[in-house]
């Protein structure tokens with residue numbers, strides 16, 4: 236008998252729907268032009284399927300919504316804060332919690348506390364807000380991710396891994412006292428949602444322990460990373476996502492979290508640490524930048540939704556369907572010969588714009604161009620992760636990253652498999668007419684995180 240494939244399916248059903256506006260090609264032309272060919276500047280109303288980001292765009296469960304009704308909006312000592320604190324301790328294992336309005340709020344506080352002028356912060360590839368806060372605090376980011384991560388074709392299963400030789404060189408060159416911590420992301424966003432292995436984390440822990448260097452975990456997508464460990468790393472096949480998540484956290488000294496991703500809420504984040512002294516300083520500083528230490532810029536109801544969302548995020552069924560949907564889209568694109576980053580990552584599909592549009596030089600923004608072409612074709616909104624996102628160095632020169640990508644980020648529990656088909660078909664249509672596409676020039680450039688607000692013109 237033929238072996239029948241066992242498909243993944245959503246471990247939930249739909250109770251309420253949000254209607255979408257359909258647009259015509261000429262409406263999209265007009266909207267894109269008005270947005271300066273930057274998908275961040277489109278009105279969401281003009282978007283059909285929104286893959287700009289998986290940040291804060293997830294669908295909450297009925298339980299989370301019920302939790303919102305249980306918000307304790309006291310200024311100080313809200314019940315929801317204590318619930319969240321307990322969940323962070325139980326599920327992630329970090330001792331002390333500082334809630335923040337979102338991930339960058341935590342990055343700001345942490346960077347200000349731990350980084351001194353002239354410090355070096357090694358990390359497994361930069362992230363936009365993370366690196367900016369490190370730089371604003373006087374530090375310098377150094378990339379220590381393995382070389383494979385910079386090659387979109389390389390199918391190494393753990394492209395989020397740290398190259399310990401690169402780290403050792405930095406320690407030799409600057410001395411351990413210049414390195415306040417190693418900044419480790421799980422599911423490395425800028426590499427295409429690529430995971431780090433437990434084996435690599437353990438080796439990193441051993442090395443940093445020897446040199447008295449902390450590890451700070453950007454745990455924004457830790458559950459998706461845990462899924463890849465369960466699927467790919469020897470010895471973890473039978474372990475639960477919850478157990479793997481806890482083990483990952485155990486090799487680190489603290490974490491910044493954007494709960495808008497894995498934790499299934501529309502707003503929220505936190506800083507979590509094991510070190511009392513860092514906690515004490517952070518608890519004091521949060522009052523300046525976010526709010527009192529028992530709400531950190533959040534309403535009680537937001538903390539409650541986060542506490543419940545964290546629990547749902549480490550369920551094996553949830554994460555299997557979540558990543559399963561991303562892989563479904565990726566395989567569909569591969570079927571149409573669209574060049575994508577491999578292996579397929581956890582939170583989206585990253586199309587290789589250098590390969591898609593080889594005739595457009597990087598200074599004419601191939602990924603930015605491609606993102607706008609996809610929108611023009613179908614109303615699907617994606618975003619650039621290439622030279623525009625990389626920004627400029629302190630000396631004013633552009634960073635020219637090896638990876639020039641368009642990110643199709645999938646919100647959690649929001650779109651159906653039929654939507655995935657529409658998205659893949661749109662990418663394929665644009666690929667068919669790729670030779671006719673020309674690049675762009677930047678006509679407005681903001682100083683910080685320029686990808687959010689830059690404007691372009693077609694050449």
Ligand SMILES: *Cc1c(COP(=O)(O)O)cnc(C)c1O
Nearest residue numbers: 337338339362364424453455493
């Ligand atoms: C989104 C994100 C952040 C920043 O979090 P915000 O909630 O957007 O402020 C930091 N690191 C990673 C890897 C992220 O994806």
